[in-house]
Amino acid sequence: MTSKQVKATVHIANQSVPICSLYSQEEVNKSLSFQPFKDWLVAFNKQEESRQNEFDIKSIDIQSIDYFGDKIGFVKFKANVQYKETGKSAPGIVFMAKDQPDKVILTLQPRIPVPHFAFPELPAGMLDGSGNFTGTAAKEIEEETGLVIKEEELVDMTELAYGDQWRGVYTSAGGSDEFLRLFTCIKHMKKSEIDELEGKLTGLRDHGESITLKLVSFEDAWKASPDAKLLSSLALYQALKDKVDKLK
Helix, strand or coil: CCCCEEEEEEEECCEEEEEEECCCHHHHHHHHHCHHHHHHHHHHHHHHHHCCCCEEEEEEEEEEEEEECCEEEEEEEEEEEEECCCCCEECCEEEEECCCCCEEEEEEEEECCCCEEEEEECCCCCCCCCCCHHHHHHHHHHHHHCCCCCHHHCEEHHHHHHCCCCCCEECCCCCCCCEECCEECCCCCCHHHHHHHCCCEECCHHHCCCEEEEEEECCCHHHHCCCHHHHHHHHHHHHHHHHHHHHC
16 A cells, blocks of 8 residues: 555544545554544544634544554644635644553552562551541551642542441451541652652651552552452442542
8 A cells, every 4th residue: 555545534523534544444443542532533623613613624644653562652643624714724743642541559568467578558557546537548648658648639438438337348347347448549740750659668667667669550450469458449449430530
């Protein structure tokens, strides 16, 4: 194939726009399913609507596709766009990169009963007697990760799920009344700040804590550790995601 061929059409601003490329039909279809591309289409449509359809979109030429393994990492395309009044072209080179995946912070520290000298788990601590679950969680997060979290940034998923019916999530109801209060906190950080967390040494050294931080992708977090806190939190978050998002 020596010339670009129309591989598909997309609906943009009340126009049926051809998608052209030298790439195979399968790769073009993957590009159209690429989340940054879908987000761009939504944003473009909103802009066109607010500007009363100021542009004609002649075509979109997908010029390059780069992969991370079997998943698309980058897409470069040219949107051939013209002003309706003048017929002049508008700059239309677009380079799209996949967003960094969401990360979960785990702590690595010795857990002798297991035994494991660098057991991966969610940051956690004991209630200090005040009954302030959220304040204690924020304090423990700062001590174990160095991240300063405001109480209002934390969502108590156990309260959201069970209200006053249960005190929390029970880890071994047959032999103990110990329970967990599970919180989620979503923070948006620069990539450089996220990278600095990996391998960071934390913990209260004068209290005998020796903690190293580890970052894992949210998607694969369940595979990273058999920690009950982690697995319970992931399950609750997936079940409550819509409610949690409304509170953020």
